[in-house]
Amino acid sequence: MPFWIKEQRFVGNDSDNSLKGLVSLTNIPDLLQFLSLSGKQGVLKLHGNSMKVDGVVRIEDGILCHVSTARYTGLRALREIISLEDGSFMFTPGESSLDSNLDMPVQFAVMEAVRLNDEEGNGASVRRKEPAEGFDLFALGDDDINWDEDAFSLDEPPLAPKTITTGEASALPETKTASTPNIERNDTAQERSVHMPRRDSTEILSDLLKVPGVDAVVVSGRDGFIIESAGSSSRISIDDLGATIALTINGIEDMGSELEVGRFGDLFIEYGKAVILCKPIGDAVAAIIAPDASKLGIIRHKSKKLFEELTELF
Amino acid sequence: MTVLRDTVVKNLAEIEVKGDQDGLIPAFNVLVNNLPTAFWNNFAERMVAAVPADQRAAVVEGLVLSAYECGYHTGYGIITSDEFKSVVEPMVTEGAKDVLRGAFAVFTAWGWAKSGIVQLKEGERMVIRAVDYYESDSGGEGLRAYMINGISKAFFELAYASPYPDGMNTFNCKQTKGIENGDSFGEFVVEKK
Numbered sequence: 001m002p003f004w005i006k007e008q009r010f011v012g013n014d015s016d017n018s019l020k021g022l023v024s025l026t027n028i029p030d031l032l033q034f035l036s037l038s039g040k041q042g043v044l045k046l047h048g049n050s051m052k053v054d055g056v057v058r059i060e061d062g063i064l065c066h067v068s069t070a071r072y073t074g075l076r077a078l079r080e081i082i083s084l085e086d087g088s089f090m091f092t093p094g095e096s097s098l099d100s101n102l103d104m105p106v107q108f109a110v111m112e113a114v115r116l117n118d119e120e121g122n123g124a125s126v127r128r129k130e131p132a133e134g135f136d137l138f139a140l141g142d143d144d145i146n147w148d149e150d151a152f153s154l155d156e157p158p159l160a161p162k163t164i165t166t167g168e169a170s171a172l173p174e175t176k177t178a179s180t181p182n183i184e185r186n187d188t189a190q191e192r193s194v195h196m197p198r199r200d201s202t203e204i205l206s207d208l209l210k211v212p213g214v215d216a217v218v219v220s221g222r223d224g225f226i227i228e229s230a231g232s233s234s235r236i237s238i239d240d241l242g243a244t245i246a247l248t249i250n251g252i253e254d255m256g257s258e259l260e261v262g263r264f265g266d267l268f269i270e271y272g273k274a275v276i277l278c279k280p281i282g283d284a285v286a287a288i289i290a291p292d293a294s295k296l297g298i299i300r301h302k303s304k305k306l307f308e309e310l311t312e313l314f
Numbered sequence: 315m316t317v318l319r320d321t322v323v324k325n326l327a328e329i330e331v332k333g334d335q336d337g338l339i340p341a342f343n344v345l346v347n348n349l350p351t352a353f354w355n356n357f358a359e360r361m362v363a364a365v366p367a368d369q370r371a372a373v374v375e376g377l378v379l380s381a382y383e384c385g386y387h388t389g390y391g392i393i394t395s396d397e398f399k400s401v402v403e404p405m406v407t408e409g410a411k412d413v414l415r416g417a418f419a420v421f422t423a424w425g426w427a428k429s430g431i432v433q434l435k436e437g438e439r440m441v442i443r444a445v446d447y448y449e450s451d452s453g454g455e456g457l458r459a460y461m462i463n464g465i466s467k468a469f470f471e472l473a474y475a476s477p478y479p480d481g482m483n484t485f486n487c488k489q490t491k492g493i494e495n496g497d498s499f500g501e502f503v504v505e506k507k
Contacts, residue, residue: 202498221415221430221431221432222316222415223316223317223318223319223415223419223430223431224318224319224320225319225415225418225429225430225431225443226445227430227432227443228443228499242320243318243319243320246316246318246319246320247318247320250315250316250318254315282433283433283434284432313433314432314433
């Protein structure tokens, strides 16, 4: 483990034309999508500080060809990598001699990794990070980033005591430090109440609207009453949406009861001109309207925490 | 299935509304009038403005109380009416919660306020939001949606307090936001006293 990354052999340009940054200022799915959409080909190296995860990803023409960490390879490694919330990354364009252990479009791979993490409650959600105003993640000088190849050869540095925040708890080791609050791992509401004041729904909806690819967000009661909405869509009438969501969800829940498969947890509908993603939030239903499914992975990522926040309000 | 307000509103819109020789409309077991909303807004505004500042709170309380008492009896008339039974009741599957949804759908259909339930803890707490209500056009200062305030409390008592007519004054309602006060919607929180 300590020398694992050093053993990787990369062929290509040196760090002069590489892209470096701090994971804490973005998140891995965003970064992967950026590299994919900008047609980059090369190797992304990642080092996670608190989780002590080092990873390597090779991207070619929007395809993830290789993903590995010290413990895993392929999709399982990607699941570990996307949970990183701090550390640093360096992307070096060019070809690589890394073996292929995955062959998936970036978008699909990320979605699948998140889905699997969600199912296992593995802290997959990617925390939204808001850089300071005017801050350009990629305009950092080398001195600004504590990028050090030796960082990949960490000899198990002690974890700094840290406070567990929502989404991190499940990713941390079981052992709690003295400064770790005594919080039940699954008690999201309790965690949130300890660490952050409850925001109102308008603020949360406004954050949802900032997620790339989201045109509009609607919160509707089970009876179809539009409780709140944000944004607008030229494709769908928001007022009509409330009534149709209520009708649809009622039908789906009836089906769930009939089939005895539990309550509905997620609904994704793709039409020719719009995509609608519905999720129950407490006694209400939230619907996200997007123009197409191209950013569905990112939308699901970034909206998860916000939906959880909304659930506490309705 | 639960009560779908769109269905309720569309069905109620088909009911013929016609005043009798006194201008009153017999519907939902009650008599409804058909006066311009500006009349009621002016009425409330003048009432409040007519008294010294230190007595305004008492007048406001009286206006809410009027709406509450009217709402309690009218609400009972609504939920026991033939119209409610034929339009709303077939969709009621969640008991009192659905009756409340239906009552607010009727409230909307009649043009009093486009309002609905945001949060409901059965028998304990309810949050109502209104996005279009005639009192938002009223003059004056502060939160002044007296009618929705009183009605929300009345409906909640009809659903969860002792059976009619013994359930009055079990809950409180407080208006926390209002379009008339610069917010984007009106919000009303009903809680136990």
